[in-house]
Amino acid sequence: MEWLVVIHVMSAIIGIGPTFFGHILFRKRQQEEQLRQSLALFQTLNYFPKIGGSIAVVSGVALVVLSDWEFSDLWIWISLVLYVLIQVVAVGMLGPVMSQLMKILNGGDERPAAMDTSTNKTALLTKANRLYNTASFLGIVLFILMIVKPM
Template identity: 45%
Template sequence: MKFLVLLHVLSAIMGVGPTFFAHVLARKKQTADQLRHTLVLGAHLEKFPKIGGTLAVITGLILFFAGEYGAFTQVWILGSLILYVLIQIIVIGFVTPNSSHLRKWLDAPENSEVTGELPGEAQNYLNKMNGYFYLASTLGVLLFIFMILKP
């Protein structure tokens, strides 16, 4: 059981961890060249939440059903699940579309020579993306508080 708890905690850190520094990569004041590099790094980081997040949910469910946690009516269990789902919705439903718009803008032939300051449209997508990352990070902190304190 201790190994399963260890696996759950490590996979949760790996799964939610990238949201804590993604907003650093997606900072607002970047040049087009910096943003191109940021999006490449972001694509690599997406692997961690997919693997770690999936493993955290599976091990969490195993721990729930094998442990003495009662029912899903416990605030910390229900809250943790809701927070995890909200983080996924924010990243998949809001960050990814803005990232896709930025990628399309950067890859457009007419923008291939742009290396300096971002124009309004691209900067707007980046600002939205950054704000959503901050929201996901805040929810991630709450998730870990629920998991640690089990209120």
């Protein structure tokens, strides 16, 4: 059972941890090449929430089954809802914003004027940072809930 707790805690840290790097990756005053590198790192870091988060959920369910906790406990439901919200924000909402940002950086047939590109880039970076703030806040609440859960 102790190993299962270790697996659960480590996978939660690994799964949610990358959301705390977004604030560094997507600074507003980056040159295009720096932003391209940040986007590449985002793509790599995006695997961690998918894999680590999935392991955290499976190990968490196993912990509930193997312990005296019940699935009807409110803190378990709140934890699951927070996890789903983090996934929706970090993967479902942030991914499309990053795709739009990549399209702007890569240009293409319909590349807007330089002023519009800069404005769109700034707006997308602002939106990405708001989403990262939201995911980070939810992650902190989730970690606090896991630490102070009712015994």
